[in-house]
Amino acid sequence: MRHILSLLLENEAGALSRVSGLFSARAFNIESLTVAPTEDPTVSRMTLVTSGSDEIVEQITKQLNKLVDVIKVVDLSESRHIERELLLIKLTAKNDHREEIKRLVDIFRGHIIDVTDSSYTIEMTGSGDKLDAFIDALDKKLILEVVRSGVSGIARGDKAI
Amino acid sequence: MAKSKEILRGAEIFCRALKDEGVKHLFGYPGGAVLHIYDELFKQDAVEHILVRHEQGAVHAADGYARATGMPGVVLVTSGPGATNTVTGIATAFMDSIPMVVFTGQVATHMIGNDAFQEVDAIGITRPCVKHNFLVKDVKELAATIKHAFYVATTGRPGPVVVDIPKDVTADSCEYEYPTSVDMRSYKPVVKGHPGQIKRAAELILSAKKPMIYSGGGVILSNASEELTDFTRELGYPITNTLMGLGAYPATDKQFVGMLGMHGTYEANMAMHHCDVLIAIGARFDDRVTGDLDQFCPYAKIIQIDIDPSSIAKNVPVDIPIVGDVKHVLTDLTALIKASKNKPDTEAIKLWWDQIKEWQSIDCLKFDRTTEVIKPQYVIEKFYELTNGDAYVTSDVGQHQMWAAQFYKFDKPRHWINSGGLGTMGFGLPAAMGVKLAFPDDVVACITGEASLVMCIQELSTCLQYGLPVKVINLNNRYMGMVRQWQEFFYAGRYSHSYMEAIPDFVKLAESFGHTGMRIEKTADVDGALKDALAMKDKLVMMDFITDQTENVYPMIASGKGQHEMHLPPTTDRELA
Ligand SMILES: Cc1cc2nc3c(=O)[nH]c(=O)nc-3n(C[C@H](O)[C@H](O)[C@H](O)COP(=O)(O)OP(=O)(O)OC[C@H]3O[C@@H](n4cnc5c(N)ncnc54)[C@H](O)[C@@H]3O)c2cc1C
Numbered sequence: 001m002r003h004i005l006s007l008l009l010e011n012e013a014g015a016l017s018r019v020s021g022l023f024s025a026r027a028f029n030i031e032s033l034t035v036a037p038t039e040d041p042t043v044s045r046m047t048l049v050t051s052g053s054d055e056i057v058e059q060i061t062k063q064l065n066k067l068v069d070v071i072k073v074v075d076l077s078e079s080r081h082i083e084r085e086l087l088l089i090k091l092t093a094k095n096d097h098r099e100e101i102k103r104l105v106d107i108f109r110g111h112i113i114d115v116t117d118s119s120y121t122i123e124m125t126g127s128g129d130k131l132d133a134f135i136d137a138l139d140k141k142l143i144l145e146v147v148r149s150g151v152s153g154i155a156r157g158d159k160a161i
Numbered sequence: 162m163a164k165s166k167e168i169l170r171g172a173e174i175f176c177r178a179l180k181d182e183g184v185k186h187l188f189g190y191p192g193g194a195v196l197h198i199y200d201e202l203f204k205q206d207a208v209e210h211i212l213v214r215h216e217q218g219a220v221h222a223a224d225g226y227a228r229a230t231g232m233p234g235v236v237l238v239t240s241g242p243g244a245t246n247t248v249t250g251i252a253t254a255f256m257d258s259i260p261m262v263v264f265t266g267q268v269a270t271h272m273i274g275n276d277a278f279q280e281v282d283a284i285g286i287t288r289p290c291v292k293h294n295f296l297v298k299d300v301k302e303l304a305a306t307i308k309h310a311f312y313v314a315t316t317g318r319p320g321p322v323v324v325d326i327p328k329d330v331t332a333d334s335c336e337y338e339y340p341t342s343v344d345m346r347s348y349k350p351v352v353k354g355h356p357g358q359i360k361r362a363a364e365l366i367l368s369a370k371k372p373m374i375y376s377g378g379g380v381i382l383s384n385a386s387e388e389l390t391d392f393t394r395e396l397g398y399p400i401t402n403t404l405m406g407l408g409a410y411p412a413t414d415k416q417f418v419g420m421l422g423m424h425g426t427y428e429a430n431m432a433m434h435h436c437d438v439l440i441a442i443g444a445r446f447d448d449r450v451t452g453d454l455d456q457f458c459p460y461a462k463i464i465q466i467d468i469d470p471s472s473i474a475k476n477v478p479v480d481i482p483i484v485g486d487v488k489h490v491l492t493d494l495t496a497l498i499k500a501s502k503n504k505p506d507t508e509a510i511k512l513w514w515d516q517i518k519e520w521q522s523i524d525c526l527k528f529d530r531t532t533e534v535i536k537p538q539y540v541i542e543k544f545y546e547l548t549n550g551d552a553y554v555t556s557d558v559g560q561h562q563m564w565a566a567q568f569y570k571f572d573k574p575r576h577w578i579n580s581g582g583l584g585t586m587g588f589g590l591p592a593a594m595g596v597k598l599a600f601p602d603d604v605v606a607c608i609t610g611e612a613s614l615v616m617c618i619q620e621l622s623t624c625l626q627y628g629l630p631v632k633v634i635n636l637n638n639r640y641m642g643m644v645r646q647w648q649e650f651f652y653a654g655r656y657s658h659s660y661m662e663a664i665p666d667f668v669k670l671a672e673s674f675g676h677t678g679m680r681i682e683k684t685a686d687v688d689g690a691l692k693d694a695l696a697m698k699d700k701l702v703m704m705d706f707i708t709d710q711t712e713n714v715y716p717m718i719a720s721g722k723g724q725h726e727m728h729l730p731p732t733t734d735r736e737l738a
C-alpha cells in the first residue's frame with residue numbers, strides 16, 4: 001500500500017542523507033521525497049511517499065524515528081489529509097496547437113507561465129493523479145521537458161504535527 | 162561574581178572534555194590531523210592513552226573494555242586511513258549495540274571536499290554503521306558535541322558514535338565549559354514500560370502451560386541480570402540465552418537450558434519450538450536464532466520487551482510488545498507477578514519440565530573423551546574448571562567461538578565477550594587487551610582459532626608495552642573450521658580455500674613479541690599446560706593447542722531450517738529430531 005509520511009527533522013547538513021541512506025540500506029521503497037526548512041529555520045519538513053505491506057511501513061516509521069536527527073514522524077495516510085504536487089512542463093506550442101493546449105491547461109486549472117514563439121511552459125499543482133491525467137491528455141510528441149516536485153502533504157483539520 | 166571561563170585551544174578542550182566526562186582510557190594511534198591533540202595528551206595525565214598497533218585493534222580494544230565494564234569505549238585516530246581502519250570495529254560494535262565514542266581527525270575545514278592529503282568522508286563512510294555521527298565545524302561546538310556524543314552512545318539502545326574533528330578546530334580557541342546535562346528534542350529514549358502492557362504480559366505469563374524465557378544481550382546492556390534472575394526464579398520457568406545474552410542468567414542454574422539457535426542446545430531449541438508463551442527479553446530474533454521464520458515458535462503467544470521499538474516485531478509478529486528498559490520493565494513485571502492472586506500452573510509446569518528433562522537426557526553436547534588427539538571442547542571444559550568459571554573470556558569467530566559459548570558456563574554478566582552480530586574475526590585478541598586493562602587482577606583469556614588470531618596479531622606488541630598478560634587459547638585445527646564444516650555438510654566436502662597453509666609457529670611468534678609460547682599436542686597434557694599458563698600471572702601466554710582437525714560443532718540447525726530440525730553429534734542416536 002502507498003503511504004505518505006511527514007517528518008520533522010533537524011535542519012542539519014547530514015540529515016537528508018541519513019534518511020535516504022536508511023531507505024537504500026534497508027531496501028525500502030521511496031516513490032518521492034521533498035524537503036525544505038519550515039518557519040523555524042532549525043527544523044526541516046520532509047514529505048516522503050513510500051509503499052509496502054503494513055509490517056514494512058511500520059518498520060520504516062520506527063527506523064525513521066530512531067534516527068537521531070528526526071524529531072517527529074506522522075503517517076498522513078492514516079487520517080484525512082491533503083497532498084499536492086507541483087508540475088512544471090514545457091511543450092512545443094505552434095500555430096494550431098496553441099489554442100488547444102491553452103484550453104486543456106484551463107480545464108486542469110494550470111497556468112501558462114512562460115511563452116515563446118514555439119513553446120509554452122505550464123505550471124500546475126494538484127494530486128499526483130491529476131498531474132498524471134493532464135500529462136496523459138497531452139500529445140506525447142509535444143512534451144519537451146517534465147519537472148515534478150514530488151508530493152507535499154498536510155493533515156486536514158486544525159491539528160498540526 | 163561569575164568566574165570568567167578559561168580560553169582553551171580545541172586540542173586542550175578535547176583532553177579536558179574527556180577528563181570531565183570521566184574517561185580513564187583512550188585507545189588510539191596518531192597521525193597528522195590529530196597531532197595537536199597528541200601534543201596535549203602528552204601534557205596531561207588524567208586520561209591514559211593506549212597506543213595500539215592498528216586502528217582496528219583500537220576499536221576492538223575499546224569495545225572489549227566497554228562490554229566488560231559497561232562504560233563507553235573511547236578511540237582516537239587520524240584522518241584518512243586512520244579513519245577507514247576503524248570501520249570494521251565500529252560496525253562490530255554497532256551490530257552488538259556497544260557504547261563507544263570514536264574520534265577521527267579530519268583535514269582542516271577549508272580543505273574539506275578538496276581531495277586533500279589523507280582526506281576521507283568519515284561521516285559518510287561510517288553513517289550506516291553508527292548510532293549517530295557528528296562533524297565539528299567550529300571550536301565553539303566542540304565541548305557540547307563531545308557531551309552529546311557520550312550521551313547518545315550510552316543511553317537508550319547503546320551504540321558507537323563518531324566525532325569527526327578537523328585539524329583547524331583543534332588549533333582554534335574559545336571559552337571552555339563542559340555541559341552538565343543534555344536535552345535533545347529529537348532524541349528521547351524510553352525507560353519505563355507501559356503499565357497496561359505490563360499488566361497484560363503478567364496475565365499471559367501466569368496462564369502459560371509451556372512457557373519459555375528467551376533473553377538476550379539487552380539484559381546485559383541494561384545491567385539487569387539480577388532482575389532477570391529474580392523474575393525467572395519467581396516463576397520457575399525454563400530460560401535460554403542468546404549468544405549475546407550468556408551470563409545474564411547463571412549458566413549453572415537448574416532452570417537454564419543452555420544457549421538457543423543455530424548451535425544452541427537440543428533442549429533449548431525444542432522448548433522454543435513447543436512453548437505456548439514466549440517471553441523475549443532484550444533479544445532481537447536474529448536469523449541465527451529463529452531459523453526458518455515460517456516454522457518459528459508455531460504454538461506460542463509472544464511477549465517482547467525491548468528498548469528499541471524497531472527491534473519489536475521486526476522479524477516475528479508479537480502479541481504483547483513492551484517498549485522500555487529491561488531493568489525497569491522486569492522490576493515492574495516481577496512486582497506485579499508477586500502481588501498477583503494468580504500463580505503459575507504448577508502441574509502444567511511440572512509436565513513441561515518433565516518433557517524438557519527428556520530432551521536434556523540425550524546429552525546433545527556429548528563429545529568423544531577417549532582420544533589422544535585433543536578435542537577442542539575438552540580444552541574449554543578444563544579451562545572452565547581451572548578458573549572456577551570466573552574468567553573473562555573473549556573470542557573470535559568460528560567453531561572455537563561456539564565451543565566457548567557451549568562449554569564455558571558463564572554465571573556472571575559481562576564475562577563473555579564476542580562479536581555476535583557482525584561475526585568479526587580478529588576481534589578476540591584486542592578485545593581481551595581492553596578487558597585486561599579494565600580488570601588487571603582477573604584472568605582474561607582469548608579463545609581463538611589459528612585463522613582469526615592472525616587477523617589482529619600485531620596487538621601482541623600493545624600487550625607487551627602496557628603489561629597486559631592475557632591468556633591466548635588457540636584451538637589450532639589448521640582449518641577455517643567453521644568454513645570447513647559448512648563445506649563438509651553443504652558442499653560435498655569440497656574444501657575450497659578453507660585449509661590454512663603456511664601457518665606460523667605460534668610459540669616462536671609469541672616469543673618474538675616478547676611473550677611466552679606453549680605447544681600442546683596430546684589430551685593428557687592439556688590440564689598441566691593450562692595450570693602452568695595460569696600460574697604465570699604476569700605473562701602473556703600463547704597456548705597453541707593442536708586440536709582434532711575434523712571436529713564439528715553440534716547441535717546444528719542448517720540455515721533456513723526450523724528450530725526443531727537439528728543435526729546432533731554422531732555420538733547420539735537421534736539424528737534430525
Ligand atoms: C558463527 C556464529 C554463530 C552464531 N550462532 C548463534 C547461535 O547459535 N545462537 C545465538 O543466539 N546466536 C548466534 N550467533 C549470534 C547472532 O548472530 C546474534 O548476534 C545474536 O543471536 C543476537 O543476540 P540478541 O538477540 O541477544 O541481540 P543483541 O544483538 O544483543 O541485541 C540486544 C537487543 O536488546 C535491546 N536492548 C538493548 N539495550 C536494552 C535495554 N536497556 N533494555 C531493553 N532492551 C535493550 C536491543 O534493542 C536489541 O534488540 C552466532 C554468531 C556467529 C558469528
Ligand SMILES: Cc1ncc(C[n+]2csc(CCOP(=O)(O)OP(=O)(O)O)c2C)c(N)n1
Nearest residue numbers: 559560561586610611612613640641642643
Ligand atoms: C573478517 C572475517 N572474514 C571472514 C569471516 C568468515 N569466517 C567465519 S568463521 C571463519 C573461519 C575461522 O577460522 P578459525 O579462526 O581458525 O576458527 P575455527 O572455525 O577453525 O575454530 C571464517 C573465514 C569472518 N567471520 N570474519
Ligand SMILES: [Mg+2]
Nearest residue numbers: 610611640642
Ligand atoms: Mg581454525
